[in-house]
Structure formats: structure tokens, C-alpha cells
Amino acid sequence: MKKIINNVDDVVAEMVDGMVRSYPQIVKKLPDTEAIVRNDADRDKSIVGLVSGGGSGHEPTHAGYVGQGMLSAAVAGQVFTSPTPDQIYAAIKDANHGKGVFLIIKNYSGDVMNFDMAKDIADMDDIPVKSIVVDDDIAVENSTYTQGRRGVAGTIFVHKILGAAADQGADLDQIDSLAHQIVPNIKTIGVALSGATVPAVGKPGFTLADDEIEYGVGIHGEPGYRKEKLQSSKDMAHELLEKLGSEFHFEAGQHYAVLVNGMGATPLMEQYIFMNDVLNELDKDGVSVDYTKVGNFMTSLDMAGVSLTLMKLDDAHWLQNLQYPVKTIAWGA
Amino acid sequence: MKKIINNVDDVVAEMVDGMVRSYPQIVKKLPDTEAIVRNDADRDKSIVGLVSGGGSGHEPTHAGYVGQGMLSAAVAGQVFTSPTPDQIYAAIKDANHGKGVFLIIKNYSGDVMNFDMAKDIADMDDIPVKSIVVDDDIAVENSTYTQGRRGVAGTIFVHKILGAAADQGADLDQIDSLAHQIVPNIKTIGVALSGATVPAVGKPGFTLADDEIEYGVGIHGEPGYRKEKLQSSKDMAHELLEKLGSEFHFEAGQHYAVLVNGMGATPLMEQYIFMNDVLNELDKDGVSVDYTKVGNFMTSLDMAGVSLTLMKLDDAHWLQNLQYPVKTIAWGA
Numbered sequence: 001m002k003k004i005i006n007n008v009d010d011v012v013a014e015m016v017d018g019m020v021r022s023y024p025q026i027v028k029k030l031p032d033t034e035a036i037v038r039n040d041a042d043r044d045k046s047i048v049g050l051v052s053g054g055g056s057g058h059e060p061t062h063a064g065y066v067g068q069g070m071l072s073a074a075v076a077g078q079v080f081t082s083p084t085p086d087q088i089y090a091a092i093k094d095a096n097h098g099k100g101v102f103l104i105i106k107n108y109s110g111d112v113m114n115f116d117m118a119k120d121i122a123d124m125d126d127i128p129v130k131s132i133v134v135d136d137d138i139a140v141e142n143s144t145y146t147q148g149r150r151g152v153a154g155t156i157f158v159h160k161i162l163g164a165a166a167d168q169g170a171d172l173d174q175i176d177s178l179a180h181q182i183v184p185n186i187k188t189i190g191v192a193l194s195g196a197t198v199p200a201v202g203k204p205g206f207t208l209a210d211d212e213i214e215y216g217v218g219i220h221g222e223p224g225y226r227k228e229k230l231q232s233s234k235d236m237a238h239e240l241l242e243k244l245g246s247e248f249h250f251e252a253g254q255h256y257a258v259l260v261n262g263m264g265a266t267p268l269m270e271q272y273i274f275m276n277d278v279l280n281e282l283d284k285d286g287v288s289v290d291y292t293k294v295g296n297f298m299t300s301l302d303m304a305g306v307s308l309t310l311m312k313l314d315d316a317h318w319l320q321n322l323q324y325p326v327k328t329i330a331w332g333a
Numbered sequence: 334m335k336k337i338i339n340n341v342d343d344v345v346a347e348m349v350d351g352m353v354r355s356y357p358q359i360v361k362k363l364p365d366t367e368a369i370v371r372n373d374a375d376r377d378k379s380i381v382g383l384v385s386g387g388g389s390g391h392e393p394t395h396a397g398y399v400g401q402g403m404l405s406a407a408v409a410g411q412v413f414t415s416p417t418p419d420q421i422y423a424a425i426k427d428a429n430h431g432k433g434v435f436l437i438i439k440n441y442s443g444d445v446m447n448f449d450m451a452k453d454i455a456d457m458d459d460i461p462v463k464s465i466v467v468d469d470d471i472a473v474e475n476s477t478y479t480q481g482r483r484g485v486a487g488t489i490f491v492h493k494i495l496g497a498a499a500d501q502g503a504d505l506d507q508i509d510s511l512a513h514q515i516v517p518n519i520k521t522i523g524v525a526l527s528g529a530t531v532p533a534v535g536k537p538g539f540t541l542a543d544d545e546i547e548y549g550v551g552i553h554g555e556p557g558y559r560k561e562k563l564q565s566s567k568d569m570a571h572e573l574l575e576k577l578g579s580e581f582h583f584e585a586g587q588h589y590a591v592l593v594n595g596m597g598a599t600p601l602m603e604q605y606i607f608m609n610d611v612l613n614e615l616d617k618d619g620v621s622v623d624y625t626k627v628g629n630f631m632t633s634l635d636m637a638g639v640s641l642t643l644m645k646l647d648d649a650h651w652l653q654n655l656q657y658p659v660k661t662i663a664w665g666a
Contacts, residue, residue: 002526002543004566004603004639011606014566018605021612022593022625023666059601067666193335210335233337233347260355265598267634268392270337272351273344279354292355296629301600302637306337333356333400333662 001202003302008199012056012078019063023329026067034076034083035091036063040327048166048175049073049095052104052159053088054111055080057198058219061298064330065156070163071328072101079198079301080220082110088118092127100128100172102179104158106151107135128172132179134158136188136309138247139216139225150218153261153298154186154309157322160331164324185314187247189240190307192217192224192263196300215239219263219300219307233270237277240308245285248312252286257293257322259309264299266306271295274306291322295332334535336635341532345389345411352396356662359400367409367416368424369396373660381499381508382406382428385437385492386421387444388413390531391552394631397663398489403496404661405434412531412634413553415443421451425460433461433505435512437491439484440468461505465512467491469521469642471580472549472558483551486594486631487519487642490655493664497657518647520580522573523640525550525557525596529633548572552596552633552640566603570610573641578618581645585619590626590655592642597632599639604628607639624655628665 005011012034020029020036028039035053037043052062053075062074072095077083092101101122105115112133122129135146136154143150158179165178192214195204205221208214213231216224231239248254260275262268275294282289290313298307313319338344345367353362353369361372368386370376385395386408395407405428410416425434434455438448445466455462468479469487476483491512498511525547528537538554541547546564549557564572581587593608595601608627615622623646631640646652 002546002563002637004526004569004599004607006565006567006606006610011602014609015602015605018607018609018612018627022605022608022627026666057600057602059605193337213335230335232339234339236337264600265635265637266337267390267597267632268629269344269348269390269634272348272355272392273339274337274351275355276347276351277339279351294351294355296601299600301602302598304335304598304635327666329666332665333359333660 001197003199005199011199012076015056016076026327026329027063030090030094033087033090035073035087036066036076037073037091037094038066040068042068044097046097046099047169048099048172049097049101050104050162050166051091051095051101053083054106055082057301058298060330061156065159065328067326067328069167069324069326070159070331079200082108082114085114085117085121088115089121092118092122092129096127102162102172102175103129103131104155105131105133106155107133107148108145108151109147110145130172130176132183134183136186137218138187138243139189143218144222145220150222152188152219153259153307154188154311156297157186157257157311158183161318161321163326164321182318185312186309187244188307188309189243190217190305191215191236191240192303192305194304195221196264196303219298233274234277237274237281241278241281244310248310250285250287254287255290255313256287257291257311257313258289260294261298261307261309262296263303263305264296265302265304268295271306278308290319334530336532338532344532345409348389349409359660359662360396363423363427366420366423368406368420369399369409370406370424370427371399373401375401377430379430379432380502381432381505382430382434383437383495383499384424384428384434386416387439388415390634391631393663394489398492398661400659400661402500402657402659403664404492412533415447418447418450418454421448422454425451425455425462429460435495435505435508436462436464437488438464438466439488440466440481441478441484442480443478463505463509465516467516469519470551471520471576472522476551477555478553483555485521485552486592486640487521487644489630490519490590490644491516494651494654496659497654515651518645519642520577521640521642522576523550523638524548524569524573525636525638527637528554529597529636552631566607567610570607570614574611574614577643581643583618583620587620588623588646589620590624590644590646591622593627594631594640594642595629596636596638597629598635598637601628604639611641623652
């Protein structure tokens, strides 16, 4: 294992320290936790608080999306490990400014359980909490750590759209209703070129031959649906869009947002080439692409590969919310 | 070679297409070139135009820094190959809005020659052009493609500071003077954990053993100054800061901006851990760190490793310019 780290047991703590020290105008850490919360001048504005989190190793997810117009807090677990209920609760408490807190949970059994437990603690403290479980990965039903479908990169669209709504004053019921409208319209599927190495394990979670790729791998290296010989970017785009098309049933007049997400070790050059092929293919389907985003947004440590997220924009407000200005470390343009 | 590409000869053209199609609100391509220029509503504002560029493979450099408050244009050469004078000239012509154009050139012989030739063409067309050559890499004197020191990640601070000055109305002489003040205060040095594979070559430009790193490698895989067994992040931070310290002579009261730049395949987790160690070390030196940035800003395809840039902030305006709001694909927070 060749990584720029110190002790494998300290990677998350040191990473969180590095992050909050690099961007103190945006985030800070809650004492004695790995919960990263807003640190801007408007942090205590009386809006619905948005809290997400999960295992580390997916950076910039989720702490990179904490800030004005997006998340109130992100709780970082150990690598590929759910954060504990007490830390999630600390984040909920900090994010509550009188209007309650909404939790955005990726669909992994550990996350769902621990966020639910934190919600129970909040209930006892009379903090109103609602939540959504994001299950955007269409690759497989059920998986190593998941009942149903996994939650992956499409989650950042949930952060963004709910964040804009909260910042504009939506109340907890409105956020909850919006969340349950958008999540069924967000679908993701990925392809891996290599596996990720968890520091404490020291070797890749799965291996592929030099000329082999795997479709549908999860962000913790969960098995996908098919291995193949290396294909062209065009063929990969075609394969993933065929799967997405069987969910969305592409037709002219539909509007989409498209996210190409690098898994960690894949150069931006390849991600742009892949996006070009995706857009060419979607042109043929006659759908309208109104919003696009390319980069490393939800990674899997040093995994090579990309995921492709489509969101069907059935409501013009959703697009406005995607375009709403934010101040975060990682959302970008 | 395992990459998400189609034909190796088309990687730059397809990448540029993917980029401009993904962010049409920020950039467009000049017809029949790989020059990426501003496409926002204010693109024709009468300010000094800023043009940069160089070989591709360093994404998001430079096109990711085109936009309001930063570059007017970026010219993309083939992978690790200088852009041609005619394409650079096309960018200069587009960037000139009556106040002249300033060129930001990384110190590689091919870039220097081709940007100079483009300047000569512009002279014949009576477009006032001045320029600076950025040579921030302190690792070695002279290199495979360079007389003197190489130009690397510190170049993005030059883009940012000059971009803010231009946007605020500085004239060509003022931009030129500012450029020559800041560049000597920007120093970079890196460490590689693995080599990069140019698509047309198909294998890494250099290789390191499984437990080996190399200090001072260039962004095209130019040799560094020492190979070592894998070290801790703390030790790497110490080594690079020792080299930088021998340039800056750290002492209390000095103010710095710090950039930790991922080389392409290095996860953000490792970059934050490394930044944490850098900041700990700089604390001991008693200097003040006023600005920090972590991420993949000037990469070398799929190279693993990081570079560390320090800029001595001798003038409070430089910090203000770093913080000045921009609308680009890649500058971020």
C-alpha cells in the first residue's frame, strides 16, 4: 500500500483536521467529534438544518458540501464505516435553529440504523427530525451492506436541491416533501477500472485484470453486475445509458441534469471524454440536458472509474435549486 | 493501459468538447482550435485579457481557470505538448478588448517559444502583449524540457491574482508589474508515488518500486532529486518544507498562502492529511498562514503524489486578490 498517511488509525481524524484548518471560513469541527459543521457568519440563521454523513473515503463527500445554501453538517465515520449515533446527534443539535433538522442518509444498513438512533435521541430532546434514504444506484438490488439499492453520487443532488430550499426558508414538511419527490428521479450507475485500498486493510478490496473493467461496482467495492474486457469510453457510456434508459424511458421533451463523477484515481481528462460521449448519446435520445457537472464528487478512495448520475427534472424549481449559489469547499461551478 | 478514452489521437479534442459542453455558461471553444475562452455575459468587458495554456494532461489546468475574475482564455496543446502559435494567437485576439493581453507561460522551452511567436504575430496586428514566465518549481535547475526552473502548480496563484487585478481595471503595465512582483514569491515542490501514462505512449513515463517515492518529480514525469523508501506524510511534509524553507527562510511575522495539489490519482483524503502535517510544521516555524487550498488543481494525468506551493504574501492586496470572487469551473472555494 502506497499512501500519503501517517498511522492508519488516525487517517480520518487527521483528514478532518486538515479540512477544517484549510477552509475555516466555511467549516469547523464540533469538539470531540468528527462532525463538520458550518462556520460562516450566517451559520445560525433560523432555517431547517440539513445533516448528512457516512463512512469516510468518499471525499469530498460529505463535508465538502457543508456551507451556506447546502448542508448544515456532515458526520464522518471511520473509512467505509458508519458514523456513530452520538456524533450524528451532536450534528443534529448543532444544526437545529428552531425549525428542525432533515437527515439525508445514503442507503447502507449501518448508516440507516445509526441515523435512526440519532433521530430517536433528538425526539427525546424535542428536536423535530425527518429524513430520507437515498437509493440512487440502479446497478443491483440488495448488496453487501444494503437492503434495496445503494446510495451513491446522486446524493449530492439531494444535498444541493434541499440546501437551496432550506436556505430560501422552506419548512421541515416542505423539505421532507421535496426530498421524497426528487429522490425517485435520481438514478446512478458506475463502472470500475480498479479497486480501492482501505488504509487499515492495506490491499485493494477487489482486483481486476489489466484489461478488465466491472460494471455496477459500489462505492465500497461491492460487486457489480458484469465484468468485461476494457471497452472504449463510447461503449461504456452506451452501456450505462442503456441501464439508465430502462429506468427513465428516454423520450424527447424530457429534461435532465447529468453528473459524471470520478471515483478517485481517474483523471479529469477521462471524465470529460466520458461526459462528451454521454452527451452525444443523450442527443440521439432527443432528451434535453439542462445541467451538467464533471469531477470527483463522491469517490471511493483510490478506485479508478466513473459513475453516471441522471436526474429527471420534472419541476423547473429543481433546476433553479441546482443553480442556486452556495459557499462550500467542493460543490464548485 | 486502462483508460476511459476512445482513439488516443482524439483525447484532447474530445476532452475539450466535453468540457465546453458541460459548462457552457462559463466557457466556449474558439472554432477550429482547442482554445477555451470565456462565455459569460461579461466576456467582452474592456479589461486586460489574460491568456495561458500549455500541454494537456494537467486538468483542470488551464481551462478550469477561465472565467470572470480569472483567465480570458486557455489554449490546450496535445498531451504534454505545447499549443501551436496560431492557436495561442487566436486566443490573444479573442481576449483583446482594447486594453491589450497578458500571457502567463509555464517555463517549458516549447511553451516559451510558441507563446513568444504568438506575441510576435500580435505585435504585427498592433495588439499590445506582455508576458511572464512562471518558474515556481524549486526541485531542480534545468530539466528535460526546461532551461532554469519548471513552471508548475503555483501558476494558478498567478492566474488568480492577476485575474482579480484585471477584473478590477488594472492596465497592462500594472498587470505586468504585479506579475513580476508575485512570481518570485511563489515556490513549489512535489513528491511522486507513481508515474503518469500518456495515452499515445501506453505505459508510465517512469516507474517506482512498490515501496518507493521520488522527491522533486516534474508534472511531465521529469526526474526529481532523490528516491526514497515510502515515508509518512509527516516526513514528506518535513522534507518538502525544508526545501521551501531554504528559499523563503521562514520566520515569525511572515504571511503565506499554501496550496496542496493532488497530481491526479491521489485521493483527497491523503491530500488533507498531508496539508494537516504541513500546517503543523509551519506552526512550528511561527509563520502565519492566511490562505489555504487543497485539491487537484494542476495534475499530471494519473500520477499519484502531491505538490506543495507556498506563496509569501508580502502585500495585503495579494491576499485580497486570492479571495476575490470568480466564476470558473475549477477554482472552487
